[in-house]
Amino acid sequence: MIATLQAARVLERSTPMGGGVELICETPLAADVHPGQFFQVAVESPGALLRRPYSAAWTDPTRGLVGFVFNVVGAGSDWLAARNAGDRIDLLGPLGRGFAIDGGRPAVCVAGGLGIAVFIGLSNALTGRGRSTTILYGARSADQLLPAARFPKTRMQLATDDGSAGHHGRVTALLSNAIVGDADIFACGPTPMLVELVRWAQRADVRLARIQVAHETPMGCGVGTCLGCALPRAGGGYMLTCQDGPCISADLVEWTRVVDAFHG
Amino acid sequence: MIATLQAARVLERSTPMGGGVELICETPLAADVHPGQFFQVAVESPGALLRRPYSAAWTDPTRGLVGFVFNVVGAGSDWLAARNAGDRIDLLGPLGRGFAIDGGRPAVCVAGGLGIAVFIGLSNALTGRGRSTTILYGARSADQLLPAARFPKTRMQLATDDGSAGHHGRVTALLSNAIVGDADIFACGPTPMLVELVRWAQRADVRLARIQVAHETPMGCGVGTCLGCALPRAGGGYMLTCQDGPCISADLVEWTRVVDAFHG
Amino acid sequence: MGEIDLSVDLGRGLRLRSPVMVASGTFAYGFDAPAVDRTGLGAVVTKGTTLRPRHGNPPVRIAETPSGMLNAIGLQNPGVDHVVQAFAPVWARWDLPVIVNVAGDAVEDYVAIARRLDGVPGIAGLELNISCPNVEAGLQFGVDARLAGRLTQAVRQATSLPLMVKLTPNVTDLVAIARAIADAGADSLSAINTLVGMKIDVRHRRPVLENQVGGLSGPAIRPLAVRAVWEVASAVSIPVVGVGGIMTTEDALEFLLAGASAVQVGTANYVRPQAAREIRDGIATHLTEHGWSSLAALPLRAPAHV
Amino acid sequence: MGEIDLSVDLGRGLRLRSPVMVASGTFAYGFDAPAVDRTGLGAVVTKGTTLRPRHGNPPVRIAETPSGMLNAIGLQNPGVDHVVQAFAPVWARWDLPVIVNVAGDAVEDYVAIARRLDGVPGIAGLELNISCPNVEAGLQFGVDARLAGRLTQAVRQATSLPLMVKLTPNVTDLVAIARAIADAGADSLSAINTLVGMKIDVRHRRPVLENQVGGLSGPAIRPLAVRAVWEVASAVSIPVVGVGGIMTTEDALEFLLAGASAVQVGTANYVRPQAAREIRDGIATHLTEHGWSSLAALPLRAPAHV
Ligand SMILES: Cc1cc2nc3c(=O)[nH]c(=O)nc-3n(C[C@H](O)[C@H](O)[C@H](O)COP(=O)(O)OP(=O)(O)OC[C@H]3O[C@@H](n4cnc5c(N)ncnc54)[C@H](O)[C@@H]3O)c2cc1C
Ligand SMILES: Cc1cc2nc3c(=O)[nH]c(=O)nc-3n(C[C@H](O)[C@H](O)[C@H](O)COP(=O)(O)OP(=O)(O)OC[C@H]3O[C@@H](n4cnc5c(N)ncnc54)[C@H](O)[C@@H]3O)c2cc1C
Ligand SMILES: Cc1cc2nc3c(=O)[nH]c(=O)nc-3n(C[C@H](O)[C@H](O)[C@H](O)COP(=O)(O)O)c2cc1C
Ligand SMILES: Cc1cc2nc3c(=O)[nH]c(=O)nc-3n(C[C@H](O)[C@H](O)[C@H](O)COP(=O)(O)O)c2cc1C
Numbered sequence A, B: 001m002i003a004t005l006q007a008a009r010v011l012e013r014s015t016p017m018g019g020g021v022e023l024i025c026e027t028p029l030a031a032d033v034h035p036g037q038f039f040q041v042a043v044e045s046p047g048a049l050l051r052r053p054y055s056a057a058w059t060d061p062t063r064g065l066v067g068f069v070f071n072v073v074g075a076g077s078d079w080l081a082a083r084n085a086g087d088r089i090d091l092l093g094p095l096g097r098g099f100a101i102d103g104g105r106p107a108v109c110v111a112g113g114l115g116i117a118v119f120i121g122l123s124n125a126l127t128g129r130g131r132s133t134t135i136l137y138g139a140r141s142a143d144q145l146l147p148a149a150r151f152p153k154t155r156m157q158l159a160t161d162d163g164s165a166g167h168h169g170r171v172t173a174l175l176s177n178a179i180v181g182d183a184d185i186f187a188c189g190p191t192p193m194l195v196e197l198v199r200w201a202q203r204a205d206v207r208l209a210r211i212q213v214a215h216e217t218p219m220g221c222g223v224g225t226c227l228g229c230a231l232p233r234a235g236g237g238y239m240l241t242c243q244d245g246p247c248i249s250a251d252l253v254e255w256t257r258v259v260d261a262f263h264g
Numbered sequence C, D: 001m002g003e004i005d006l007s008v009d010l011g012r013g014l015r016l017r018s019p020v021m022v023a024s025g026t027f028a029y030g031f032d033a034p035a036v037d038r039t040g041l042g043a044v045v046t047k048g049t050t051l052r053p054r055h056g057n058p059p060v061r062i063a064e065t066p067s068g069m070l071n072a073i074g075l076q077n078p079g080v081d082h083v084v085q086a087f088a089p090v091w092a093r094w095d096l097p098v099i100v101n102v103a104g105d106a107v108e109d110y111v112a113i114a115r116r117l118d119g120v121p122g123i124a125g126l127e128l129n130i131s132c133p134n135v136e137a138g139l140q141f142g143v144d145a146r147l148a149g150r151l152t153q154a155v156r157q158a159t160s161l162p163l164m165v166k167l168t169p170n171v172t173d174l175v176a177i178a179r180a181i182a183d184a185g186a187d188s189l190s191a192i193n194t195l196v197g198m199k200i201d202v203r204h205r206r207p208v209l210e211n212q213v214g215g216l217s218g219p220a221i222r223p224l225a226v227r228a229v230w231e232v233a234s235a236v237s238i239p240v241v242g243v244g245g246i247m248t249t250e251d252a253l254e255f256l257l258a259g260a261s262a263v264q265v266g267t268a269n270y271v272r273p274q275a276a277r278e279i280r281d282g283i284a285t286h287l288t289e290h291g292w293s294s295l296a297a298l299p300l301r302a303p304a305h306v
């Protein structure tokens, strides 16, 4: 692993959508990031001891930039959201396995809530490789949607819990219509959404090996030393989310044993 | 006790001397403060759980202002020193007993280091009552001295550890010359300084009842409920610094049992 | 929906209006409470009280640690006679139960104090501190199931007051001790007292506390306290009172979910003098939001005493 | 002044260049160490290793608490054979002692593992985890002086490797257990392992950890660990290794002042991967500033083993 520890400078802080914060950080680590990889971010809040895992939402390797998009759910994210231009944050990474993006098949991305973050970088990488890319994107309401302008060259289909934009309901309701043929599926969002996607695939006879999910779980270390981020492995035992994932082929996971680690 | 809990607004932050920070806070509590009383200040630093005791260095009751002067020694003061104009801090107070300032005898104030803080307000109160007031003031070096301009109408004699201003040595070396006749003595500074003052008084046959000291010790509650701030009482047992003090007549204290609570 | 019922029955007629008490040693005898609205409390538990007055330990008595504090007060208190003569008459006029925390070095001490407090107007109950880690002998009862049972039984016979016994976590098998105390006739248990800890002043090369070791309290110990309540509440058939590191409503709810019938707030009082009242209000809001009318809806497991 | 000697002798030829090790379970088997300069370490203590491979507990396995974390990993490990075949040959090429942390459910497990590891190049010593609170039977040895002594003796006879035994703080009388282990032939003791704690997810009304309870580590437990070392170090005549909540140089010095001969850094590795190295350097600086040339100058009390 080439992960290193670095102080990154916050270049910009913004709120690209309701309930979402974006931090753009300057760091030479940007050049090493593969879409789907994450960083362990040190937080100095009274309520936080451990680092917090955040996906690199996107990178600009030439300018040495990494973007993080997140929401405030607790002490760690609250502290992070209070960073401003000029502040320094301490990054460990890039960590884990990103998405496998080679190949020519059409790509369908399934995003729930803040799970959209990682698709900024991933959709860029996919369309850059000339792959036809569709994003199915669900959120609570229209104001919580990251603007479609952040995803050039992709088709986008929306779903909101309150019906204020796109389909009125869950993003997984869009699957049947959107996924035709032999598309590769990339998913990031709450664990219940991933579970629903897998159930749909089993019903629709879509091979799980065609689906890659980004798995979220509390992390102790992010580097394989604490064994805290266990993900049930198909056939028994556990994988480590921080090493075998977070992006992982759905057929490797034993979904009946997957718990929503955040009790969401 | 009329102490209450209030959010105070920081009006101004400055560094009046080397190693010293001054915060001026707006709060209606200002009107209730007697010189020598303190506040329990809530801190929100990762390293601090309990409130921290700080003397009201001075007050301006008509404008509703309280000034705090302090140095950074740990997590709590570090957090406090990072407050800026507009920030809110949470004050519990005013607490404890201040100095007894009535009477007409000359007053000699003995200040060590940050102990000078309390004499801004006290010397004002003393001179306002027409009492002749001398301040003996010791610090590490000239740059760590609070400017004499903060003490109008008082005589000031300085001592520095490095000799960069006034007497080269301890402030207690100034006692013999400065204290003549029946002056009342007010002292605030590190516990070893107070102990030295008391020893000098015993040698010089100065009655301890003429000396009032401001005692510093770690505090749990500041309001008499934890019994953590014990101060050995002459004749046995303990007083509570937060209730019987912090300003206390030196004859009430059993000095042989007094420990430097900060191991300074 | 109807009124929220926050009342709690701790046995033998000790009924609290609110499940949130202030813990022993963090509210003295209930008098020195600037900025506090006492009427919001479920009960005041007093400082540990001994047969004769005690001066307590020499300073330094307290020190901060990560998310916690150490104390070695050494049971400074005015003695039971003063409590009866000077404090109880005032308490008798309050609309708030006062529970006297009782400490001693020998069974006879506890029995004598219990007798002295029995029937005194203004005293609503006793909490036996068999776990104070600061006085050498204080440890002996709390760490041994047989001794703890014997002490409880002796005090039980000496008083008709509601009897709460406070568990120390400094033991191998908390559940065995809790069972022995319950079997011996305690009306309720409180858990936990502080854990023995130490801090060293590196710069001055000496223990920070003059007593060298002290009791650790505050949020740092909350996970240990929650686990203690979780295990004890399912093992005994009397109410368990949760104490240890409660700072917020959510913290208190953790204990109520773990099986506590009520809670005590300790160290938090020093930081936010109105903490207990705020937490009481927070629990009421929580129940309202869930459409529950009493605390009975909270526990994750059916309590052993139902 | 001359060179600073940071070396530590933990008995039976186990000599460390630095007093700062990484604690079991917080550094896996020493391989996955991004951003870490391994050469600065005194030793790597491995994850708890059992006779057969173990899958460990279902998730959720970790949770944060105030200044601490709970873990219920459940001893996930590849088993002793894999350690001997795949890891030890690599360790043999390192210029750094690797101490294998050993766990089991029965005396025979420990003995079998000790035999298997005896004489294997690359293995510098054993640390007996008789205190893992996550596997039901794991508690039994660590909380009983007689059992702890018997286990130590059995392992002692099975191996000539340096033997460190790790104490659990979840007991009434740590000193008695420490003495029994020392008498049974351990070369050193480490103190402390985690304390059993629990966290409840109030919103979702269930324990956060699937295992319900887990081991508490981190700064929250440091005062408890310092006190354990303080008491044990003056009671036994073998070196004591301090562990529990060490984040900074000052924290490590607290343990060395309390009587520890060396320290282990655990949870801090997750936060600052270079913590152990930084602390080692900090200790060297501290000695230099005081004009001391070795660690022997540090303890507040003369160690029992001198
Ligand atoms: C590999 C990886 C990549 C991630 N990338 C991102 C990202 O790009 N953007 C982003 O916003 N988040 C991301 N997360 C989630 C993020 O790590 C957590 O939200 C964060 O750790 C919460 O820390 P906190 O201190 O704010 O909240 P905590 O105090 O730790 O938790 C507060 C509450 O929020 C709940 N919670 C925490 N995290 C989540 C979650 N992910 N989903 C639902 N509930 C949760 C907790 O259970 C708890 O109830 C990622 C997680 C992983 C494992
Ligand atoms: C009644 C009262 C009034 C006070 N008024 C003032 C004031 O006006 N201005 C001011 O600067 N301070 C004052 N103090 C001292 C102040 O409360 C402490 O400096 C403060 O609590 C330190 O908190 P911290 O978190 O920054 O340091 P901590 O982390 O608590 O301590 C850090 C280190 O500094 C040492 N230390 C802490 N306080 C002192 C001290 N007073 N003297 C020497 N060493 C110390 C500690 O022992 C420790 O080694 C007062 C104290 C009392 C009891
Ligand atoms: C300064 C202090 C003094 C205490 N004195 C007593 C006491 O006299 N008797 C007792 O049973 N518990 C005493 N305790 C323990 C508390 O009642 C409580 O059990 C413990 O602090 C844990 O709760 P907390 O974390 O909310 O403070 C004391 C605690 C503190 C902090
Ligand atoms: C995730 C995790 C796993 C652990 N696994 C083990 C283990 O397998 N064997 C063991 O003896 N101790 C284990 N420990 C305990 C640590 O080695 C150490 O004793 C404890 O965490 C206290 O130190 P710390 O506060 O520095 O982390 C583990 C600790 C953590 C946090």
Ligand code: FES
Residues within 6 Å of the ligand: A218, A219, A220, A221, A222, A223, A224, A225, A226, A227, A228, A229, A240, A241, A242, A243
């Ligand atoms: S987060 Fe520690 S092993 Fe994955």
Ligand code: FES
Residues within 6 Å of the ligand: B218, B219, B220, B221, B222, B223, B224, B225, B226, B227, B228, B229, B240, B241, B242, B243
């Ligand atoms: S600080 Fe608590 S009694 Fe004085």
